[in-house]
Amino acid sequence: MKRFADKTVLVTGGSSGIGLAAARAYAAEGARVVITGRDGAALAQAAESIGPQAVALTNDAGSLPAAKALADELAHRGLRLDAVFINAGVAKFASLENADVALWDQIFDTNVKGPYFQLQALLPLLNPGAAIVINGSINAHIGMPDTSIYAASKAALVSLARTLSAELLPRGVRVNVVSPGPVSTPLYNKLGVDAAALDAVAAQIQAQVPLGRFGTPEEIAATVLHLTARESAFIVGTEVIADGGMSQL
Numbered sequence: 001m002k003r004f005a006d007k008t009v010l011v012t013g014g015s016s017g018i019g020l021a022a023a024r025a026y027a028a029e030g031a032r033v034v035i036t037g038r039d040g041a042a043l044a045q046a047a048e049s050i051g052p053q054a055v056a057l058t059n060d061a062g063s064l065p066a067a068k069a070l071a072d073e074l075a076h077r078g079l080r081l082d083a084v085f086i087n088a089g090v091a092k093f094a095s096l097e098n099a100d101v102a103l104w105d106q107i108f109d110t111n112v113k114g115p116y117f118q119l120q121a122l123l124p125l126l127n128p129g130a131a132i133v134i135n136g137s138i139n140a141h142i143g144m145p146d147t148s149i150y151a152a153s154k155a156a157l158v159s160l161a162r163t164l165s166a167e168l169l170p171r172g173v174r175v176n177v178v179s180p181g182p183v184s185t186p187l188y189n190k191l192g193v194d195a196a197a198l199d200a201v202a203a204q205i206q207a208q209v210p211l212g213r214f215g216t217p218e219e220i221a222a223t224v225l226h227l228t229a230r231e232s233a234f235i236v237g238t239e240v241i242a243d244g245g246m247s248q249l
Helices: 017-028 040-050 064-076 101-125 148-171 186-190 195-206 217-228
Strands: 008-011 032-037 054-058 081-086 126-135 174-180 239-242
Touching: 008 017, 017 032, 017 040, 017 081, 017 217, 032 040, 040 054, 064 101, 081 101, 081 217, 101 126, 101 148, 126 148, 126 217, 148 174, 174 217, 217 239
Parallel strands: 008 032, 008 081, 032 054, 081 126, 126 174, 174 239
Antiparallel strands: none
16 A cells, blocks of 8 residues: 555645655655646646646745645645645855845745745645655754855754644644755755866765765655654654764764
8 A cells, every 4th residue: 555645745846856856756655746836847847757646836935925825726626735845945055244134035035934834824724644844954953154044044944843843733733854964956056156166065065974975865755755654653843864974973
């Protein structure tokens, strides 16, 4: 029996990287999967790769009107949710000296405010026993230079998961966080540096991982599925760190 047969799952930021890997894994386990993202063409391509169980909806994770619009669209389609993976986010870095309010607002709008009010909008659509996983980051735990705003946004998500877990338990809803370390995703290609600089950064990061490599989106997706499946019913308000030992050893 497939673990998510007859279940409906929402994956925000599901057109690439960890989100797409999770969406494919959910579909392989029998779920109907709703994916969101800002790029309609990329979403359509992702949905085709997932299969007939996929529903692709264009949505801006940092927009409060979009959060309500997504919930309204799901309700209009008669969809209720058994699992939610809040994956959409932005990673941009700047030193304290060079950071500005625009960068702060962009990161916190997309990584914190958007997820919070998206979950608020989705509350009426969550089935009893539903599980939520929020995508965090080990940057919330390590002092990597130039990541202060990004790291703070991810630390906020860890805190939210704990408090929302306590608040939503009477509804039968669990909330947990998966915090990846370095993972080979298109995110690294969006950092605004040339290929040589990107390779140098990747080599420097990889040297800090005890396993000696980057993780794969599929490895993180497997943890996401576990945290939303029945076998993890006793895991509540927890952060699972999947970083190849980078922050642990």
